[in-house]
Amino acid sequence: MQSIDRESREFVEAEVTATVQGLPYDPTSDLVEFAFTAIGARPATWYVGGWDGTQSIPGTRAYRAQVLVGPGSDGPILAKGKYTVWIRITDNPEQPVIPYGQLTVT
Numbered sequence: 001m002q003s004i005d006r007e008s009r010e011f012v013e014a015e016v017t018a019t020v021q022g023l024p025y026d027p028t029s030d031l032v033e034f035a036f037t038a039i040g041a042r043p044a045t046w047y048v049g050g051w052d053g054t055q056s057i058p059g060t061r062a063y064r065a066q067v068l069v070g071p072g073s074d075g076p077i078l079a080k081g082k083y084t085v086w087i088r089i090t091d092n093p094e095q096p097v098i099p100y101g102q103l104t105v106t
Contacts, residue, residue: 015062052066
């Protein structure tokens with residue numbers, strides 16, 4: 001996963017692949033949110049993210065979701081440590097909550 005400095009303002013990204021009835025689906029019209037928790041904890045606070053364009057990542061069926069974190073952003077300001085990155089995508093009728101990976105803040 002990604003590593004950032006605690007004084008940086010950067011995008012944290014997640015690759016999202018979605019299907020509907022077994023066929024590839026473009027999720028970029030769905031609301032995507034991110035949460036950052038201590039390792040082993042469950043999310044409580046969600047930050048609205050966005051999509052890096054409406055096209056899949058070249059050569060894949062994945063789309064890039066992102067949220068800006070750090071000082072001066074609408075996202076969290078994270079202290080030094082390791083975090084689990086969660087994503088939540090709101091569609092109809094599903095709303096999956098997915099532990100995506102880890103983020104190290106130095």
